[in-house]
Amino acid sequence: MKKAVKVKALNFSTSWSYAPAPEAADHFQLKERYDLFINGKFSAPATGKYFDTINPATEKKIASVAEAGAADVDKAVRAARQAYEKTWSKMPAAERGKYLYRIARILQERARELAVMESMDGGKPIRESRDIDVPLAAAHFFYYAGWADKLDYAFPGRRAQPLGVAGQIIPWNFPLLMAAWKIAPALACGNTVVLKPAESTPLTALRLAEILQEAELPPGVVNILTGAGATGAALVNHPGVDKIAFTGSTEVGKMIQKALAATDKKYTLELGGKAANIIFEDAAIDQAVEGIINGIFFNQGHVCCAGSRLFVQEGVAKEVLRKLKDRISTLIVGDPLDKNTDVGAINSKEQLGKIKALVNAGIREGGECWQPACSLPSRGYWFRPTVFTQVAQSHRIVQEEIFGPVLTVQSFRTPEEAVEKANNTPYGLSGGIWTDKGSKIFKISGKIRAGVLWANTYNKFDPTSPFGGYKESGMGREGGLHGLLPYVKLS
Amino acid sequence: MATNTLLKVKSLKVKSVSNGHEVPNTRLEVRKTYKLYIDGKFPRTESGRIYALKDPSGKVLANVCRGSRKDLRDSIVSNRKAQESWAGRSAYNKAQILYRIAETLEGRKAQFTEVLIQQGDAPAQARKEVDAAIDLLVYYAGWSDKYIQVFSSVNPVESSHFNFSYHEPMGLVTVIAPQREGLKGIVSTLAPMIVGGNVCTLIASEKYPLTAVDFAEVLQASDVPAGVVNILTGYRKEFLAPASSHMDVNALLHIDLDAEQRRLVQTNAALNVKRMIDFSKEELLSPYRILAAQEVKTTWHPIGT
Numbered sequence: 001m002k003k004a005v006k007v008k009a010l011n012f013s014t015s016w017s018y019a020p021a022p023e024a025a026d027h028f029q030l031k032e033r034y035d036l037f038i039n040g041k042f043s044a045p046a047t048g049k050y051f052d053t054i055n056p057a058t059e060k061k062i063a064s065v066a067e068a069g070a071a072d073v074d075k076a077v078r079a080a081r082q083a084y085e086k087t088w089s090k091m092p093a094a095e096r097g098k099y100l101y102r103i104a105r106i107l108q109e110r111a112r113e114l115a116v117m118e119s120m121d122g123g124k125p126i127r128e129s130r131d132i133d134v135p136l137a138a139a140h141f142f143y144y145a146g147w148a149d150k151l152d153y154a155f156p157g158r159r160a161q162p163l164g165v166a167g168q169i170i171p172w173n174f175p176l177l178m179a180a181w182k183i184a185p186a187l188a189c190g191n192t193v194v195l196k197p198a199e200s201t202p203l204t205a206l207r208l209a210e211i212l213q214e215a216e217l218p219p220g221v222v223n224i225l226t227g228a229g230a231t232g233a234a235l236v237n238h239p240g241v242d243k244i245a246f247t248g249s250t251e252v253g254k255m256i257q258k259a260l261a262a263t264d265k266k267y268t269l270e271l272g273g274k275a276a277n278i279i280f281e282d283a284a285i286d287q288a289v290e291g292i293i294n295g296i297f298f299n300q301g302h303v304c305c306a307g308s309r310l311f312v313q314e315g316v317a318k319e320v321l322r323k324l325k326d327r328i329s330t331l332i333v334g335d336p337l338d339k340n341t342d343v344g345a346i347n348s349k350e351q352l353g354k355i356k357a358l359v360n361a362g363i364r365e366g367g368e369c370w371q372p373a374c375s376l377p378s379r380g381y382w383f384r385p386t387v388f389t390q391v392a393q394s395h396r397i398v399q400e401e402i403f404g405p406v407l408t409v410q411s412f413r414t415p416e417e418a419v420e421k422a423n424n425t426p427y428g429l430s431g432g433i434w435t436d437k438g439s440k441i442f443k444i445s446g447k448i449r450a451g452v453l454w455a456n457t458y459n460k461f462d463p464t465s466p467f468g469g470y471k472e473s474g475m476g477r478e479g480g481l482h483g484l485l486p487y488v489k490l491s
Numbered sequence: 492m493a494t495n496t497l498l499k500v501k502s503l504k505v506k507s508v509s510n511g512h513e514v515p516n517t518r519l520e521v522r523k524t525y526k527l528y529i530d531g532k533f534p535r536t537e538s539g540r541i542y543a544l545k546d547p548s549g550k551v552l553a554n555v556c557r558g559s560r561k562d563l564r565d566s567i568v569s570n571r572k573a574q575e576s577w578a579g580r581s582a583y584n585k586a587q588i589l590y591r592i593a594e595t596l597e598g599r600k601a602q603f604t605e606v607l608i609q610q611g612d613a614p615a616q617a618r619k620e621v622d623a624a625i626d627l628l629v630y631y632a633g634w635s636d637k638y639i640q641v642f643s644s645v646n647p648v649e650s651s652h653f654n655f656s657y658h659e660p661m662g663l664v665t666v667i668a669p670q671r672e673g674l675k676g677i678v679s680t681l682a683p684m685i686v687g688g689n690v691c692t693l694i695a696s697e698k699y700p701l702t703a704v705d706f707a708e709v710l711q712a713s714d715v716p717a718g719v720v721n722i723l724t725g726y727r728k729e730f731l732a733p734a735s736s737h738m739d740v741n742a743l744l745h746i747d748l749d750a751e752q753r754r755l756v757q758t759n760a761a762l763n764v765k766r767m768i769d770f771s772k773e774e775l776l777s778p779y780r781i782l783a784a785q786e787v788k789t790t791w792h793p794i795g796t
Contacts, residue, residue, distance in 0.1 A: 139649075156641055158779070250764070257761035262754035269764065426763065438792070445790045449662075456793040462648035466656050466789050471741070472764045481644050482656060482787050490779065 018332065021339040023126045028113035033064040034202070036072055036226065037209035039079035040219025046071040051228075053202055056123040057336050057345040057380040065202045068225035073194070073234040076223035080165040080192040081240055083220030089162055089190050097148030100187060102215040104141035107180075110211065111135065114204055118176055119336040121203040123345030123381070124299050126337050136461055137180035140479075143463035144184035147484060151189065154481055160488035162190030163266060164242035167235040170205075171248045172198035172347050173302040173403075179205050181478045182245055183222055189487035191243070192221050196235055199228040200348045233259070241265060245486060247304075250401070250427070250472050268476030268486040270304065270468055272401040273429030276422030277307030277458060278444065280415070281315045283434035287456065289323045292407070295432055295458040297331065297343050297385055301405040302351070304473070305430035307458050309398060310409045311418050317411040321389070328385045329372040343405060346381040355383050355404035362388050362397035367408070393424055401427070415440070419447045428470030432458045451477070525553045525700065527562060527724060528707030530569035531717025536725070537561050544700060547611045555700045558725035560733040563692065566721040567739055570663050570690040573718030578660050578688030586635035589686055591713040593628035596621075599709065606701050607673050623775075624678040630776050631682035638687070638778045646789070653792040658785035660688035661766060662741040665734040667727065669746040673699025677706055680744055680770060683780035685719060689742075692721045694734065700724040728752075735759035742766035742784055 033050060035042040047069035052061045068076070088096065107114065111134045118129040151160040166186045170178035175197055186193050197205035209224045225231055229252075236244055236259050243266040246256050250271040260267055277295045279288045295307025312320045336344035346352040363369050371384040386406040391398050398408050412418040422431060430452040433444050445453035451469045454460060461467065466477040476486045526533040538559035544552045556562075580588075596603070600621050607617035643657040664684050669676035673696060684691050695703030707722045723730065735743055735756035743756055743765055757767055768783045 157777075254761040254764060257764065258758050261757035261761075262750050271764065441790075441792055445788075451786065451788060453788065453790045455791060457650075457652065457791055460648075460650060460652070460791055462646065462650070462654070464646040465648050465654050465791070466644075466646070466787050468787070470661075470786050474764065475766055477787050480646050480656065480789075 018340045020335070022335060023116055023119070023130075023337045023339060025116050025120065025337065028116070030063055030117070030203070034066060034206045034226065036066045036068050036076070037206065037222075037224040038072070038076045039083075039223065040213065040217075042209070045069065046075070051199065053121060053200065055120050056200075056347055057377070059379055059381075062120060062203065065206070065226045068196075068227040068231045068234075070234045072225060073231065073238055074240075076194045076225050077165060077167075077235075077238050077240040079220035080194050080223055083218060084162070084164055084192040087218045088187075088192050088221050093149035093151070093190070096187065096190065097145045099215060099217055100141050100145030100148065100184060103211060103217070104138045104145060106211045106214055107134065107138035107141060110207070111138070114176060114207060116337065117203050117207060119344065122172060122175060122201045123336050123347050125341040125344040126339055127341065128299060132461075133174055133177045136463070137177045140177075140180040140463045141184045144188040147185070148188040148190075151484065151488070154484050155488070155490055158490040160189065160484070160490055163487060163489055164191060165240060166191045166193050166243045166245060166487065167238065167241040168193055168195045168245045169232045169235065169248065170195065170197055172201040173299060173304070175201040176204035176208065178247055179208055182247075185478070185483050186245070186487050187221065189484060191487055194223045194225060194235060194241070196225050196227060196232050199226070202226040236260070243267065243487070245476075246270070250474075253474060266486070268468075268478075269474035270476070270478060271429075271472060271474040272403075272427060273304045273306065273469065273473050274309060274399070274401050274425045274427045275305055275307050275430040275432065275450065276309045276311055276418075276448070277432035278418045278422060278434065279310070279312045279316065279320055280433070280435040280437075280440065281313040282436045282440075283316075284436060284456070285316060285319060285323065288434040289320065289327050291432065291434060291456070291458045292320075292324055293327055293331070296407040297405050298459045300343055300346055300383070302347055302403055303459065304401075305452060305459065305467075306403075307430075307432050308402060308407060309422075310407055311412050311421060312409065313418070314411050314413050321409060325370065325372075325387065328387065329374070331372065331374065331385055333374050333382060333384060334377055343385060346383050346404065349381055351403065352381040352383060355402055355406065358397055358400060358402045358404075359386060359406060362391070362395060362406075362408075365395045365397070367391045367395060367397060393421065399425065415444060419444060423449050426472040429468075429473035430454070523553070525555050525704045525724070527556050527558055528704065528711075528720075528722040529562070529566045530721065531711060533707070537565070542726070544610075546609055552609055553701060555724050558723040558730070560729070562723055562725075563730060563733050563737070566692040566723060567663065567737055569718040569721060570692055571739055573716055574660075574662055574690045577685070577690055577716060577719045580688075582636035582639070585686055585688070586632045588714050589628055589632035589635065589682060592709060592715065593625050593632065595709045595713045596625050596628065599705075600625075603674055603702060603705065606705055607699070610673055610699050610701060612673070620672060620675050624674045627675065627678050627775065628682055631686045631781070634778055634781055635686050638781050641778065642782060648791070651794045653794055654789065655792070656787050656789040658687070658782065659788050661784045661786055662689060663739060664689045664691050664742045664744055664768070664784050665737070665740050666691050666693040667731070667734070667743070667745040667748065668693055668696050668703065670696045670698050670727075671747070673702035674706065676746070677703055679775050679780075680746070681720060684744065684784050685715070687781045687785055689784050690719050692723060692734070694727060694730045695722055695724045697725075697727055731756055732759060735765065736762055738763045740765060742768055744768040744770065744784070746770045
């Protein structure tokens with residue numbers, strides 16, 4: 001037993017506050033209207049329809065974006081097929097790689113404007129888009145560029161060949177980064193791409209299209225179609241597509257798996273999660289508290305691998321919870337473009353509604369809901385960092401992915417109990433382990449049924465590090481050597 | 492183990508007697524009852540149903556259990572209980588158990604050849620198939636402590652972490668054994684699954700159920716722990732829906748499903764994002780058969796003092 005130490009409560013009710021430190025958004029031009037990127041050119045959609053993309057922090061329209069219909073999907077798939085047959089699959093692999101290097105370099109050069117656009121369109125704090133999303137996107141292109149002419153070393157005893165046209169559907173939580181995760185390995189392996197960004201965050205993908213033009217990537221190698229679910233469905237069902245790569249909800253992932261039944265299309269799915277973040281008594285507590293914060297409030301909790309279920313060993317549960325609440329009380333929720341902001345805007349009105357509904361369900365089921373007294377802007381979509389205690393395994397907020405800044409806290413006594421609770425979910429994407437003992441890291445990480453385990457850290461990503469889930473969190477890996485497999489056939 | 496009883500059909504000499512009945516003039520052979528194999532035991536199907544398996548001449552070879560959905564559920568419960576402990580066995584131990592299966596099978600070559608012939612195979616083909624099945628087991632036994640070495644990676648991440656990726660079994664795999672190749676079809680699917688730490692419920696070929704049940708005896712005699720492999724006989728069409736929709740099955744392995752059957756199992760598979768493993772184009776001897784039922788786990792281990 002640790003000796004009870006009397007702790008002085010932290011006082012946050014001072015008049016001291018941070019001065020605003022907004023990132024400028026006047027150093028680049030946005031178009032008023034964006035068309036579809038097909039065969040190397042921007043062209044108006046056959047549907048004639050456009051939808052608005054709005055800034056979730058202000059609820060103001062940023063631009064009009066084309067809505068691709070079935071005819072547009074068909075046009076893009078044909079362009080991709082032609083580029084695959086005539087250009088991309090015929091090109092020496094080293095040259096393919098050089099295009100990817102070029103793209104990586106331009107992404108680095110345009111990093112600042114991309115970061116600002118990302119935060120404007122999606123609501124994420126500029127600190128994250130600037131330090132994580134954009135640099136990682138560039139790093140992914142740079143990493144896979146080097147694979148293009150080294151595929152013979154990736155699969156012992158086999159020859160890797162491209163699949164053809166890859167249809168790729170990406171989510172709104174990391175718009176540019178997910179585009180990079182999808183496009184870079186596909187192109188490195190010799191495939192061509194039709195990419196559909198999420199309807200609420202299309203802007204950085206469209207800027208990426210401009211970058212591809214700047215890189216002089218041959219027309220049709222990458223086509224970018226904006227639109228909502230119907231556009232995605234048309235892409236999934238198009239007979240000219242050889243492979244579907246999807247990142248998004250488990251619900252939609254299952255629909256895609258069903259839709260592809262008895263077709264010859266290959267598919268990879270990166271779906272939802274409900275990760276356990278496990279704090280053992282021997283962990284460095286202050287460091288762990290930072291890790292809990294990063295695990296659940298990174299990107300407003302709009303992260304499939306978010307550490308949304310906290311498990312704390314009984315002996316330190318009180319201390320961890322107290323320190324956690326203290327730390328949460330210092331988080332700044334507000335303007336995504338402000339460099340001081342820790343938690344930005346919820347991505348869309350729809351998502352805010354989902355978070356509220358689940359939080360209300362948590363309260364109804366008897367969970368104890370705690371939020372800091374932080375101020376929120378008057379306009380835009382916001383949700384305070386939220387901690388639920390007194391929850392049980394059977395509660396909806398413990399079982400279902402909330403995809404928002406909502407953490408549930410449970411305690412455990414033995415490592416076995418922690419593992420059992422951690423695995424008691426249909427998901428299996430990620431997990432966190434906090435302990436000072438290396439041997440415990442190996443043991444516990446080996447027992448958790450999930451694709452990515454972070455020890456004494458959380459939400460770390462790297463192009464060389466494979467990412468993807470077990471069970472209902474999807475199938476296939478993105479990143480690293482193992483991220484090549486979804487884009488090749490072996491002979 | 493009464494292997495000779497399997498030679499019953501051929502060795503049964505008869506002579507006619509005047510009243511038109513036939514009576515054996517030698518010892519009456521003891522026939523074998525073919526049952527399911529679940530959790531290391533040989534139960535009858537709970538459904539009480541059978542189907543008559545006939546040889547090419549139309550003669551009934553055996554009343555084979557027509558397994559039911561309930562049998563499948565029981566089998567999966569038993570598989571799940573066995574999975575963690577099987578996956579936790581050392582690679583060396585798993586290799587030795589697979590090799591042991593090969594050894595046991597080698598000792599029963601005559602039996603398996605005979606039973607394949609009874610079920611309709613030409614003698615030369617049957618002999619060849621038994622040899623190939625034994626060699627397949629030796630091949631996969633050898634991969635046990637190597638595939639992780641060959642296919643894992645240490646990933647040079649930018650941050651201060653020792654980041655590595657290695658393979659873990661998907662867990663519970665339902666194997667729809669091919670209708671053809673009564674022994675090789677079983678071994679070439681089961682061996683790469685279990686060597687990778689998976690546990691399996693195998694739905695036997697309707698045409699070759701006898702070899703499947705006989706192979707269960709081989710597994711039992713080779714120190715394969717109870718529940719690691721369960722074998723069910725019956726009608727494929729009755730098993731496909733429950734096997735593909737069961738929420739505790741991680742993957743479904745098939746080889747010769749037709750388009751309609753594939754549509755059915757893949758549609759059901761979406762219920763819990765089951766992995767579909769298709770070996771129809773995969774080489775018989777290949778580590779990629781093992782990898783087909785593996786997940787890649789990546790761990791970020793801190794580096795520091």
